[in-house]
Amino acid sequence: MTEMQKLYLLVPLAPLAGALIAGLLGRVIGPALSHRITIALMLVCVAASVTVFMDVLQGNVYNGSVYTWMTSGDTRFEIGFLIDQLSATMMVVVSFVSLMVHVYTIGYMRDDPGYQRFFSYISLFTFSMLMLVMANNFLQLFFGWEAVGLVSYLLIGFWYTRPTAVYANMKAFLVNRVGDFGFLLGIGMVLMYFGTLDYAAVFAHAPQIASQTVEIIPGSPWMLMSVTCILLFIGAMGKSAQFPLHVWLPDSMEGPTPISALIHAATMVTAGIFMVARMSPLFELSETALTVILVIGGITTLSMALVAIVQNDIKRVVAYSTLSQLGYMTVALGASAYSVAVFHLMTHAFFKAVLFLGAGSVIIAMHHEQDMRKMGGLKKYMPITYWTMFMAALASAGVPGFSGFFSKDAIIEAVHFANIPGAGFAYFCVLSTVFITAFYTFRLLFMTFHGKPRMDHHTEEHLHESPWVVTLPLIILAIPTVGAGWLIGPMLFEGYFGDSIQIASQHGAVAQMAAEFHGIGGMMTHALTTAPFWLSTGGIFTAWYLYRVRTDLPEKLKQIAGPFYTLLERKYFIDEFYSWLFAGGARALGGGLWKFGDVKVIDGFFVNGAARVVSWSAMLVRRFQSGYIYHYAFTMIVGVFVLMSFWLLPA
Numbered sequence: 001m002t003e004m005q006k007l008y009l010l011v012p013l014a015p016l017a018g019a020l021i022a023g024l025l026g027r028v029i030g031p032a033l034s035h036r037i038t039i040a041l042m043l044v045c046v047a048a049s050v051t052v053f054m055d056v057l058q059g060n061v062y063n064g065s066v067y068t069w070m071t072s073g074d075t076r077f078e079i080g081f082l083i084d085q086l087s088a089t090m091m092v093v094v095s096f097v098s099l100m101v102h103v104y105t106i107g108y109m110r111d112d113p114g115y116q117r118f119f120s121y122i123s124l125f126t127f128s129m130l131m132l133v134m135a136n137n138f139l140q141l142f143f144g145w146e147a148v149g150l151v152s153y154l155l156i157g158f159w160y161t162r163p164t165a166v167y168a169n170m171k172a173f174l175v176n177r178v179g180d181f182g183f184l185l186g187i188g189m190v191l192m193y194f195g196t197l198d199y200a201a202v203f204a205h206a207p208q209i210a211s212q213t214v215e216i217i218p219g220s221p222w223m224l225m226s227v228t229c230i231l232l233f234i235g236a237m238g239k240s241a242q243f244p245l246h247v248w249l250p251d252s253m254e255g256p257t258p259i260s261a262l263i264h265a266a267t268m269v270t271a272g273i274f275m276v277a278r279m280s281p282l283f284e285l286s287e288t289a290l291t292v293i294l295v296i297g298g299i300t301t302l303s304m305a306l307v308a309i310v311q312n313d314i315k316r317v318v319a320y321s322t323l324s325q326l327g328y329m330t331v332a333l334g335a336s337a338y339s340v341a342v343f344h345l346m347t348h349a350f351f352k353a354v355l356f357l358g359a360g361s362v363i364i365a366m367h368h369e370q371d372m373r374k375m376g377g378l379k380k381y382m383p384i385t386y387w388t389m390f391m392a393a394l395a396s397a398g399v400p401g402f403s404g405f406f407s408k409d410a411i412i413e414a415v416h417f418a419n420i421p422g423a424g425f426a427y428f429c430v431l432s433t434v435f436i437t438a439f440y441t442f443r444l445l446f447m448t449f450h451g452k453p454r455m456d457h458h459t460e461e462h463l464h465e466s467p468w469v470v471t472l473p474l475i476i477l478a479i480p481t482v483g484a485g486w487l488i489g490p491m492l493f494e495g496y497f498g499d500s501i502q503i504a505s506q507h508g509a510v511a512q513m514a515a516e517f518h519g520i521g522g523m524m525t526h527a528l529t530t531a532p533f534w535l536s537t538g539g540i541f542t543a544w545y546l547y548r549v550r551t552d553l554p555e556k557l558k559q560i561a562g563p564f565y566t567l568l569e570r571k572y573f574i575d576e577f578y579s580w581l582f583a584g585g586a587r588a589l590g591g592g593l594w595k596f597g598d599v600k601v602i603d604g605f606f607v608n609g610a611a612r613v614v615s616w617s618a619m620l621v622r623r624f625q626s627g628y629i630y631h632y633a634f635t636m637i638v639g640v641f642v643l644m645s646f647w648l649l650p651a
Helices: 003-057 085-108 115-134 138-156 163-194 199-209 224-239 248-254 257-266 268-278 287-309 314-334 338-365 383-397 403-417 423-449 457-461 468-493 509-516 519-527 531-549 553-561 563-569 571-624 629-648
Strands: 062-072 075-083 213-217 220-223
Touching: 003 062, 003 075, 003 085, 003 115, 075 085, 075 115, 075 138, 085 115, 085 257, 085 268, 085 338, 085 468, 115 138, 115 257, 115 268, 138 163, 138 224, 138 248, 138 257, 138 268, 163 199, 163 224, 163 248, 199 224, 213 224, 220 224, 224 268, 224 287, 248 257, 248 314, 257 268, 257 314, 257 338, 268 314, 268 338, 287 314, 287 423, 287 563, 287 571, 314 338, 314 403, 314 423, 338 383, 338 403, 338 468, 383 403, 383 423, 383 468, 383 531, 403 423, 403 468, 403 509, 403 519, 403 531, 423 531, 468 509, 468 519, 531 553, 553 563, 563 571, 571 629
Parallel strands: none
Antiparallel strands: 062 075, 213 220
């Protein structure tokens, strides 16, 4: 094993070691040593990830097995690493954001009785995500996929004494099981028709069976590649919270804020985006699957952004923003702009982490109050939190010069140039959402930090900036929030991703964008004349006017909107529908099985029926057991007659 291969192992094993130490020995070593050890090992992970990243930039790509877990016939189930531009980028983003969350946790969770347990969980979560992005086969991908789901269940329900937290983690677990079932079926299709789970072998063999069909319903042939890709994407819909499997993510805000940032910024919810980008050689062979991805992404982008407008919980605004931004990434995947989707994944990880951690800083100052209607005027008390969130808001709104502008505009342009069915609908969704995103982001900023204080007098007296362990990660993450977008040239148009992403020749959206790209300065100058810039500006201005100038108007508009506002406030009644259909359906099925299956069939027919048969038989036999000799003689004669009839009748 070479030195670099040892470094590959060190990247996931360092946070795993931190998780085991904090989890198993946390009570022995104490809180302070627990966080020092886990953070030190996360620093090792980040340093190793950056070293691997620099090595990959020099052209050193690795694809190899670490060990064979099991062999069944000719199929080998292995643990292995694929280290290329795509995985190296994800390793740096995941480990860096996770490190910032670890540091932030010291300030946010310092008085929590589960302090060591929380550090163990977030380190274990990081290990799971790194195993997912470094995988070179579907088996390891599925292991990481399920592991992040399991640890997210533990983290969302971390405060297990709260009924809402228990409900939220169970909801997340069950909804993800729906997506994961489709994902597992997709992997099963790969193993059945390709005969291997190794990425390289599957990708190499895919063009040869691109035209093959499969009859899931007898007599109805479907394209094998379309079925496989759509099943894999159903898994991505669950993990990356795409409509209609999005309902778990807003409720996951019941978990502590650090994990909200970790799950929703750079790790679990981006696993689906990464997976589809990794599977680009398969998805490029199915235009049907790409159309499904485009439409689902477009619906998620617009519908979830609209819901964010009416939220008053500061964390839920950011959560619905995450849903909408994940929709943007999904749309880019459907437009065959995989590199653009990963680019937005990266920029979004930074500015969304700032928004979540900034929201947590506000919650600390407000003594865990999350309702923005009870905030206001925090700017003078919390300048660091305000200015870092302000920069993240500018990036989220797509203001030129900030990271979100470059990646979001690239997605809009990619969809505009796409020639895949459904691109027109998706383009309308992503363009409309620009205005809405700017509006709800700055609505959050104005309601929280500007205007007159609306909190009680006691809270206002104790307002102050958060400690350095909270503000330092905000400041560090604010740097890539501003500057990460400037990497757009090499990442999208100069072949940065190399062979890790493959695009069919007929899907030329990115190539057309590259032909029209005239540098960062030209892009920002040109943006001043485009619809996205003016929609973003309009959204910011509208939020300023409604929440700084005419603060009486939002309530009037709410009354005017009436049913539409109720529709958004109740999140399109999807939760109620699922509750009626699945929970109510399960109760109805259980009641039916009880009344018919248990009471009538099991108790009524088998148990009581058997008793009635025995009782009837006993009554019949009792008539012949009378004690009279002539009854017994008559019975014997009848018996002899019956036996002789059987013997004497011809065969």
